[in-house]
Amino acid sequence: xxxxxxxxxxxxxxxxxxxxxxxxxxxxxxxxxxxxxxxxxxxxxxxxxxxxxxxxxxxxxxxxxxxxxxxxxxxxxxxxxxxxxxxxxxxxxxxxxxxxxxxxxxxxxxxxxxxxxxxxxxxxxxxxxxxxxxxxxxxxxxxxxxxxxxxxxxxxxxxxxxxxxxxxxxxxxxxxxxxxxxxxxxxxxxxxxxxxxxxxxxxxxxxxxxxxxxxxxxxxxxxxxxxxxxxxxxxxxxxxxxxxxxxxxxxxxxxxxxxxxxxxxxxxxxxxxxxxxxxxxxxxxxxxxxxxxxxxxxxxxxxxxxxxxxxxxxxxxxxxxxxxxxxxxxxxxxxxxxxxxxxxxxxxxxxxxxxxxxxxxxxxxxxxxxxxxxxxxxxxxxxxxxxxxxxxxxxxxxxxxxxxxxxxxxxxxxxxxxxxxxxxxxxxxxxxxxxxxxxxxxxxxxxxxxxxxxxxxxxxxxxxxxxxxxxxxxxxxxxxxxxxxxxxxxxxxxxxxxxxxxxxxxxxxxxxxxxxxxxxxxxxxxxxxxxxxxxxxxxxxxxxxxxxxxxxxxxx
Amino acid sequence: xxxxxxxxxxxxxxxxxxxxxxxxxxxxxxxxxxxxxxxxxxxxxxxxxxxxxxxxxxxxxxxxxxxxxxxxxxxxxxxxxxxxxxxxxxxxxxxxxxxxxxxxxxxxxxxxxxxxxxxxxxxxxxxxxxxxxxxxxxxxxxxxxxxxxxxxxxxxxxxxxxxxxxxxxxxxxxxxxxxxxxxxxxxxxxxxxxxxxxxxxxxxxxxxxxxxxxxxxxxxxxxxxxxxxxxxxxxxxxxxxxxxxxxxxxxxxxxxxxxxxxxxxxxx
Numbered sequence: 001x002x003x004x005x006x007x008x009x010x011x012x013x014x015x016x017x018x019x020x021x022x023x024x025x026x027x028x029x030x031x032x033x034x035x036x037x038x039x040x041x042x043x044x045x046x047x048x049x050x051x052x053x054x055x056x057x058x059x060x061x062x063x064x065x066x067x068x069x070x071x072x073x074x075x076x077x078x079x080x081x082x083x084x085x086x087x088x089x090x091x092x093x094x095x096x097x098x099x100x101x102x103x104x105x106x107x108x109x110x111x112x113x114x115x116x117x118x119x120x121x122x123x124x125x126x127x128x129x130x131x132x133x134x135x136x137x138x139x140x141x142x143x144x145x146x147x148x149x150x151x152x153x154x155x156x157x158x159x160x161x162x163x164x165x166x167x168x169x170x171x172x173x174x175x176x177x178x179x180x181x182x183x184x185x186x187x188x189x190x191x192x193x194x195x196x197x198x199x200x201x202x203x204x205x206x207x208x209x210x211x212x213x214x215x216x217x218x219x220x221x222x223x224x225x226x227x228x229x230x231x232x233x234x235x236x237x238x239x240x241x242x243x244x245x246x247x248x249x250x251x252x253x254x255x256x257x258x259x260x261x262x263x264x265x266x267x268x269x270x271x272x273x274x275x276x277x278x279x280x281x282x283x284x285x286x287x288x289x290x291x292x293x294x295x296x297x298x299x300x301x302x303x304x305x306x307x308x309x310x311x312x313x314x315x316x317x318x319x320x321x322x323x324x325x326x327x328x329x330x331x332x333x334x335x336x337x338x339x340x341x342x343x344x345x346x347x348x349x350x351x352x353x354x355x356x357x358x359x360x361x362x363x364x365x366x367x368x369x370x371x372x373x374x375x376x377x378x379x380x381x382x383x384x385x386x387x388x389x390x391x392x393x394x395x396x397x398x399x400x401x402x403x404x405x406x407x408x409x410x411x412x413x414x415x416x417x418x419x420x421x422x423x424x425x426x427x428x429x430x431x432x433x434x435x436x437x438x439x440x441x442x443x444x445x446x447x448x449x450x451x452x453x454x455x456x457x458x459x460x461x462x463x464x465x466x467x468x469x470x471x472x473x474x475x476x477x478x479x480x481x482x483x484x485x486x487x488x489x490x491x492x493x494x495x496x497x498x499x500x501x502x503x504x505x506x507x508x509x510x511x512x513x514x515x516x517x518x519x520x521x522x523x524x525x526x527x528x529x530x531x532x533x534x535x536x537x538x539x540x541x542x543x544x545x546x547x548x549x550x551x552x553x554x555x556x
Numbered sequence: 557x558x559x560x561x562x563x564x565x566x567x568x569x570x571x572x573x574x575x576x577x578x579x580x581x582x583x584x585x586x587x588x589x590x591x592x593x594x595x596x597x598x599x600x601x602x603x604x605x606x607x608x609x610x611x612x613x614x615x616x617x618x619x620x621x622x623x624x625x626x627x628x629x630x631x632x633x634x635x636x637x638x639x640x641x642x643x644x645x646x647x648x649x650x651x652x653x654x655x656x657x658x659x660x661x662x663x664x665x666x667x668x669x670x671x672x673x674x675x676x677x678x679x680x681x682x683x684x685x686x687x688x689x690x691x692x693x694x695x696x697x698x699x700x701x702x703x704x705x706x707x708x709x710x711x712x713x714x715x716x717x718x719x720x721x722x723x724x725x726x727x728x729x730x731x732x733x734x735x736x737x738x739x740x741x742x743x744x745x746x747x748x749x750x751x752x753x754x755x756x757x758x759x760x761x762x763x764x765x766x767x768x769x770x771x772x773x774x775x776x777x778x779x780x781x782x783x784x785x786x787x788x789x790x791x792x793x794x795x796x797x798x799x800x801x802x803x804x805x806x807x808x809x810x811x812x813x814x815x816x817x818x819x820x821x822x823x824x
Contacts, residue, residue, distance in 0.1 A: 070792035144789045150766055151749040151790060239767020245750060246765065279613070280622035288633050310752060310763045310787075312770045319652060326644045333640040334633070340602070341632070343609040346623035350614050358606050365602045369595040372644065376651035378587055378658055382759040385752060385787040450574045451756035453787040456795030460783065535625030 027122065029114035030518055034121050035100030036416065039409075041121075042092035045128055049083035050478060052076050057440075057474040060467045065457040073457040074142035075135060075159070081145030082163065085259065086170040087128045089401050093266040094212075095121065095177055097408055098205050100416070101273075102181060104509035104516075105199045107190025107525040112183035120176035127169035134162035144455060146256070149237035149248050153229050160230055164223045171216045171223075174262075178212030181205045190525050196290070199507050199531040200283060203290050204269025207297040211258040211265075214301065219255035222248065246311050253304035261300040263397055264364075265293060267404035268335055271357050274411045275339055277505045278354045279346030282532040285338040292331030299328045309380045318377045325375035332368060336361060352426030356407030359434045363399025367392055370445065385455075388448025391441045399437055406433070406484070413488070414502045418514040419495030425487040432480030440473025507531045559601055567593025577782055577803060578758035579775035580658040585759075587654045594643065659773060706741035706773060707734065713744065713751035713764040715790055716797040725817035732784060732801040734776045735809035742772040752787035755801055761787055776803040 023033050024040070055076050059067040068076070099117065103110055111117045134140045141163035143152035152160050185198070185206045226248065228234040235241025237248045276283045283289065305313055305321040339361060348354060370392040374380050383389060406429070413421050443466045448454075452463050459467070501510040509516070511526045567589050576582055613623070709732070710721040720729045734740045744753060746764040753772060754761040757780075762772040786797035804812060 065795065070795075074789070074792060074794075142792075148750055148789070154749060155791070243767075245767065280615075282625055282627045284626065285628040285633050287628070288637075310761050312763060312765055312768055318655075322651065323648050326648050327641075329644050330637060330641045334637055336602070337636040338633075340605050340609065341626070341629070343606065343613065345626065346609075346613050347615040347619055347621065348610060348613050350610060354610075358610060361606055362603050366599055369599055372647065373591045373595065376587065376591070376647065376654075378584055378651055378654045378759075379591065381761050382584060382756070384761055385754075446572055449572050449756075451754075451783060451785060453752075453754065453785050453795075455789040458795040532627075533625075535622040537625045 027118050029110070029118050031099045031103050031111045031114070031117065032416075032516060032520075034111075034117050035096050035098070037121050038091050038096035038099060038124070041125055041128075042088050042096060045083050045087035046092075047481075048132065049080055049088055050481070052080035052083065054474060054478055056080060057471040059457055060459070061471050063459050063461040063464050063467075068457075070457050071139070071142055074144070074455070075140040077455055078141045078144050078147075078163070079131065079135060082131060082141075082167065083128070084397075085145065085263070086167060087124065087131075089263045089397060089405075090170075090174060090259070091124055092405055093263060093270070093401055094174070094181075094205070094208060095124075097201070097266065097270060097412075098177065098181055100412070101201055101509060102184055102205055103188070104512075104520060105202050105507065105531075106185060106188050107193055107508060107527065108184060108188040109519040109521075109525070111180050112188050113180050116176050117180050120173045120180065123169050123173035123176075127166040127173070130162060130169070131166040134159050134166075138162070146252060147223075147226065148252075149226060149229060149245050150239070152226060153238065157230050161227055164227045164230075168220055168223055171220050174212050175216050178209035178216070181209040182213065185209075190527060192527050193529075196287070197529050197531070200272035200286070200289055200293075201266070201269035203293050204265045204272070207293045208262050208265045210297055211262050211300060215255045215258040218251055222251040222255070225251075246308070246313075249308050249311055250305065253307045254301075257304040257307065258300050260393075260396065261296055263401050265296065267360070267401040268293070270404050270408045271339065271360060273507065274353050274357050274407055275342050276532045276534055277411070277503045277507075278349045278351065279342055279534075280348075281342055281346040281535045283338070284341035285334070286532070288334050289338055292334045295331040296328060299324060299331070303328065306375055306380070309377050310384050322375050322377050326372050329368060329372045336365060336368075351410065351423055352421070352430055353407045353410040355427065355430045356403050356410065356433075359430065360400055360403040360407065363395050363403060363437070367395030367399060370395065383448050385453055386448035387444040387452045387454055390454045391444035391448065394441045394444075399441070403433070403437075406430075409488070411503070412509075413491070414498035415509055415514050415516070417492050417495070418498055419491050420498045420502060421491045421495060422487050425483045429480055429484045429487065432476055432483070436473050436476030436478075436480055438473070440470050440477060443469050443473075506533055559604075560597055563597030563600065564593050566596045574756050575778065575780075576757065576759070577776060577778040577780060578755075578760065579777055581757065581759045581777075583654055583657050587651055590650060591647065594647065706739040708741050708743065709734075711742050711744040711753060711764065712747060713753065713786070714747040715749065716786070716793040718751075718753070718784060718786075718797075718799045722813070722816070725813055725819055727816045727818050729816065731799060733809060733812050734801060734803055735806045736776050736779050736803050737806065739773060739775045742774075744770050744772060749790050750788050751790050751797070754785045754787040755782055756785065757782040758801075763788055776801075779803045779805050 023030070024037060028034060028037075055068065056073070059065070059073055061067075065073065067073075099111065131140070138158035139156050141147065141152070141159045142155050143160065147160065147163065185202050189195075189198075225234075225236045229237050229243070235243040237243045237245050239245060272283055272289060303321055303325040305317055306325045309318055309321075343358075370388070374383065374389065374392060410421055410426055413419075447463055447466055447470075450463070452459050498514055500512065500514050502514075503510070506528065508526050508528050508531075511528070512521050570592070572592075573585060573588060576585060708723055710723060711732075712719040712721065717730070718732070720732045721727070722729065742753070742762075744762065744764040746766040748766065750766065751764040752761055753764055757778075758774055758776070760772060760774055762770050764770060781800050781802050784799040784801050786794060788794075790797060
């Protein structure tokens with residue numbers, strides 16, 4: 001992967017930092033370098049997390065626990081969840097694209113705190129290696145990524161403590177990043193650029209960063225208390241010493257539900273950037289998009305207990321969290337309808353970026369529908385902690401966010417490298433991923449409804465066929481990575497030269513060279529008041545220049 | 557219109573659920589069908605719209621220009637804010653109603669449940685500890701008109717098994733036997749880590765939490781043998797932590813109970 005990012009066209013620039021490929025391994029303070037560091041590092045962890053998922057699906061091909069020992073299986077599922085969330089999705093969708101794009105969007109030459117930014121990135125590789133190495137040194141944590149006590153306090157302590165340490169480091173990295181984004185969006189805007197003129201991704205990152213800064217410290221505190229319970233035998237969560245195990249769940253989900261929005265809000269922002277460019281239309285309903293992001297931020301903080309409907313929570317709490325959770329569907333729905341309206345009447349280029357974005361819309365809508373259903377207490381009581389939930393959240397974080405990550409890579413690759421990705425391979429990648437993903441996770445809804453709990457290494461033999469179907473889908477997903485990897489590496493050297501602005505986009509990152517110079521622009525930063533000023537007004541279609549089908553398809 | 561009717565038809569006729577075997581399962585299935593119908597309509601509608609747009613509005617080779625510069629449309633925005641809000645509100649109220657019918661809201665009045673059946677050596681009302689409710693944590697008397705006393709059973713979950721103690725007969729069983737048509741009250745405690753008691757055919761699940769006894773009430777209806785599944789990760793053998801619940805018709809339950817009863821005089 002690293003080779004793909006080798007900068008094209010070396011320029012001589014006076015710098016104390018290493019130039020050339022070495023800077024990607026250095027403590028660089030250039031936001032573009034840091035963004036790519038996040039992306040490549042995250043992708044490497046994605047491959048590891050994917051291998052772990054492959055191990056899980058291999059185990060589940062047969063109803064017996066026969067592929068790996070049971071405790072190893074629990075370690076694998078814990079690592080899979082932790083790696084995918086904390087080392088792949090959160091760093092990439094926030095850190096990678098946020099760092100690369102936000103300074104462009106606000107018209108700045110770098111992030112507000114470049115050194116903090118570099119620190120935030122460089123916390124990730126050691127934390128990730130620590131987490132992975134715990135498997136080889138002592139055996140990894142085996143209580144799931146949720147680490148509920150008393151299971152987490154009674155299983156092997158060393159693996160759990162290492163897990164806590166690495167999640168704390170990653171949480172710290174996330175908080176540093178969040179502070180940096182808030183400061184950059186609010187304080188580093190180019191003079192003359194108003195908040196309501198910012199590209200939507202800035203708003204998404206602002207909302208996300210608010211969530212990060214408000215909720216991640218709670219997770220950190222919780223995990224520190226948990227580590228006290230493990231190491232110092234305190235009794236915060238130990239019922240034998242007067243502690244309470246459900247309190248941990250409240251604290252944990254106070255972070256971990258917003259974490260879902262930390263993973264999907266930036267994806268919403270990225271889609272809002274990609275669709276208008278390729279549909280040649282303005283983003284539909286800019287203001288409502290902004291308000292719905294903020295509504296999701298506020299609501300996202302008050303829905304956590306819907307993860308605990310079977311944990312003996314009092315009825316009033318169940319009722320409140322049902323209503324609050326279901327209402328998140330409203331602002332989310334607004335965003336989806338706005339994207340549909342953006343597609344409507346456009347001139348849609350059916351390239352890989354658009355296909356992945358539309359795949360995201362379809363997957364996420366299904367995930368959202370099952371989400372509203374899960375918010376209903378009676379429904380949730382049946383399917384909580386089953387494969388239905390597994391299917392639901394994979395539709396959100398994989399079908400949602402990971403699809404958007406791929407869409408974004410296809411969209412911004414020309415900017416980063418100066419070369420185009422191969423479209424044929426891109427569409428093949430989309431097709432394989434979309435089919436594989438749906439084959440893998442759609443049948444799991446049925447599994448959950450019919451009695452297969454999650455996190456099991458063995459199951460009722462009547463579920464064997466559906467599980468094999470799901471595993472076949474997982475295999476297809478693994479295969480789908482190959483054309484992508486080849487495409488990214490090969491196109492970096494042999495791809496078609498893109499030019500500065502291959503998509504004719506209006507957002508500021510395209511108004512500079514590809515790849516952009518250090519400090520982003522030669523001369524002054526452009527002032528973009530209308531980042532989505534595409535399209536022709538309905539009464540101004542140039543009759544002389546327009547073809548018949550142009551008129552026909554615009555409804556005139 | 558076709559979409560709505562089709563969605564309703566699919567919702568009513570495609571059955572994704574296992575057999576129902578408790579009094580609240582049909583109620584649950586009602587909710588499921590409503591959610592499934594609404595979900596199907598929405599999903600097919602949106603997928604259809606995406607695919608239609610992608611085909612209808614794709615860029616044809618002859619086209620060079622941009623699309624229409626439509627920045628927004630306030631009435632449309634209000635429409636698709638209001639409709640989901642109404643749907644969500646309806647679903648919320650409906651599921652509240654369902655929840656109420658399943659007995660979920662009742663402990664609102666008595667969060668401190670002192671009358672949990674404990675036929676231990678220690679007198680029942682002695683333990684003033686809070687019982688953390690689960691769904692169906694109500695007294696079910698009203699359901700069959702008369703006041704039927706629930707069959708009390710004490711459930712102990714441990715790594716990696718469930719034990720069922722019948723205080724009325726003072727014996728322990730590894731398999732849960734319950735009489736069809738009679739309310740059952742499970743009082744559940746965990747010895748080590750969190751487990752969850754789940755019977756898919758009953759559509760009921762309740763975590764079994766160390767240090768916090770929970771209660772699960774239900775009325776089995778359909779005789780048969782159903783799996784009991786632990787649904788909360790509880791250690792290496794979590795997947796193997798299964799048991800079964802046998803719903804007997806009242807006579808065979810009586811026979812089974814008397815065969816195991818260790819008390820000379822069975823409680824009335």
